[in-house]
Amino acid sequence: MNRFTNRTIIILASLVTSVALADYTPGVEAWNIESAPPQQTVVVRNATVWTAGEQGILEQADVLVRDGEIRAVGVELDAPGNALEIDGTGMHVTPGIIDAHSHAAIIGGVNEATDISTAQVRIEDVIDSESINIYRQLAGGVTAINLLHGSANAIGGQMAVIKMRWGASPDELIFEAAAPGIKFALGENPKQSNWSNDDPRYPQSRPGVAQIIDEKFQQAVDYRQELQQMPEGRRARNVVPPRPDLEMDAIVEILEGVRKIHSHAYRADEMVMLIDIAESFGVTIGTFQHVLEGYKLARRMAEHGAGGSGFIDWWNFKHEAHDAIPYNPALMAMGGVTVGLHSDNPELARRMNLEAAKAVRYGGVDAHDALIMITANPARQLGVGNRTGRLEAGLDADFVIWNGHPLSVYSRVEQTWVDGRRYFDREADRAHRDAVEAERRELMAMVLEEGESGGEADESAAEEQTPGWLIGYRASELAHDEFCHAQDFGHVHAIDFRSGE
């Protein structure tokens, strides 16, 4: 814990109130907002519109938004008189970016790293709605993310898809239309390869991982049968029902096709293994996550119906990553797989457009198809393809305005809209900077004063909250899947400028 005293916190709170009365309203914390931006009727005019849908790229086109929905995409659209007109000349408009693999807004507990199966635990119970990552990723054009457990166990826990409604409560962030899902993990992490282990847990090998998943599915089949065999009405009084089992409930949902598997996987063999087991239970896998060797079984994945959600170019950081290649998305797409690109990293998530750009570099994916890998395809993988990920009439108004080609390294996000609300505006952000800095100085001065008058706070108090090179962050904002990489370079997620590893 930090060393702010209660009195300091009261002072901070009262100061925030006084600042809030000024012309700038920063809300409870720097960059946060007190209430959602209004839902606006808006028309973006004369822009290059990347629909990520059948219309492809439209030049000098308009996008009309009303009541949180896209109403029309086309040329010279009629707009209501009260519509906010945005001149999109020279600008590009794309759907909001969807990141199908994130740990960026989870209050601790990314890994429930105990049992080999923890299907009963739920990310929706630990969403950090105040994570600064939400705002920072909006500034990179991200409008929805899939919060997943880590990869410590073969069957991880239940995921939560959220929309980046900055300032909203955890409940309000939930993207209610998303298909229920669950994290699985294969390979080095569930078999505990990369850290010292005084008390090893079964399994310690890939066959063991396969065996335990198969066994859990068998148990769920039996559990479901017991439930189904429960008599109804009066006859039920004479039968002892099966003991409620939250873990089995979740796995039964998998068997029923209600809950989709999103499985961390690197090597081809382990992906074929999971497909094999899934098919033996009549289950279709949602996606393979990371999917490094997906290109080796592209046709098999497509035939089964599993999507691929991967890094574009991470490789060789673990032994099981030695055959990862950046041509993977291009090859999987060639094989008929629905391909998405994800971040798995709160910093990388801020520039997913450049990850998509690399799919153009490696394997010559068409730029519009590359954009689809960070918009329409991840939306489909999360079961929200009919709600977001494309610019099309009837879909949610989740979109981004760029000052240039959306895959260019020289372009910036100018505005990001979610549900027809402008959550990020670079111009407003720049205007807020001075106010944020002034507020910080004022708060620090008060904290220092408090320290001198007997309190314990000093300027380093805030700095002590975050280890490493970063200052003032909450641990949840730097949270990542600590098992996703070997422990000796866990700090990769926050670049160690000293290369000190």
Place this chain on the structure above:
Amino acid sequence: MNIMTRIANTLAMAAVAYALVASPAVAQQVTALTGATVHPVEGDPIANGVVLIQGRDIAAVGVGIEIPDDATVIDLEGSHIYPGFVHPLSALGLTEISSVAGTVDNTEMGAINAALRVEVAFNHDSALLPVNVAGGILTTHTVPSGGLIRGTSAVMNMEGWSWEDMTIKAPAGMHINFPAGAASDSDNDDLKKIESVLDAARDWHKAMDAFEAGNAPRPARNAQLEALVPLLQGEMPLFLYAGQEKEINAALDWSERQEFQRVILVGGPDLQYVAERLATDGIPVILNGVYAMPTRRWEAYDMAYQAAGKLFEAGVKFAIGDGGGGFGATNARNLPFHAGSSAAFGLPKSAALKSVTLWPAEILGIEDQLGSLAAGKRASLLVTSGDPLEPMTQIRRVWIDGEEYDLGRSKHRQLFERYKGRIQTEAE
């Protein structure tokens, strides 16, 4: 000796003989790259320019250059030619799979390792090298990491048959990590340890001088102290690492007190807050990574993206790095994108290109050989489909030291070709 061994030996001898015959011919071979837009980095782009290569080096760059009759002419119309990227700070050659200890040689145990030389462990056949050459990294400044006094680094060619061939400059500098705690604690134990070793090295050097002048017996050999003498004599620059603003300032104060003659500061985006001082003092820096979280939670989202632009505005000489380390080494090929993103947030595009070519070459003291396309420099260059700071751009061909590099050596390209064939076959 069995028959197979004899055949192998005969072949090996034949190969040696061929190399002896072939190498003078290679040295004189002239190649003219024509038709492309040439981006020399120093000076404006040249449409339909010529790069004339003779042996290892560039003989001429420009238009209207006379092409000798015996030159091999390669038409590159529709492409662009740029110098290769110079990575200012990486673990390339020293690391393979960072989670597999047996493949990791960029860190050593202990705090004081002044006598380490990294070039001796540079694995010329590391799978990371061709992959990153295919991404345009043709030169690496490979550095030791971990500990306080870390040892000496080396500027290495990305292609060659052994580390001896590939060494462009070694030692390139001594590496010292300014202890984070020393910024707010003048009694910091780690800093005191560094200072005591430096003082001992000064004493040792004095004793050695006295011995050489015939005034004293020879001091006992001490590899660590001896290795520090070139630094203390100003014959070798110091790469001094510091993270946050207050540490950077403290590190600069300390290096002034130590009277180091040539200091290159290595730090993160906080360098922008010290830009005026760095410019005034003429301290070059390596901005070690642009793709980073803002140092402080309350800072603007683009704080790290705009760091290079702020350094440029203030007139600081800088190179852009990528954070280095074992994980970074696998994707050193992403270095140019750090520069490109800086250009989206305030750095002029021409400066962005220099920050990963000419300026690292200057900071490393190899600008007479690399960093731009100019007569007399090594012919190490990229043929691209467009701007090489753009992730969408494809690198089509590469020359290193006057010879075309086979990009098919990249494991990634090999697996791509192999499985592309399989996927296509399955489709039929």
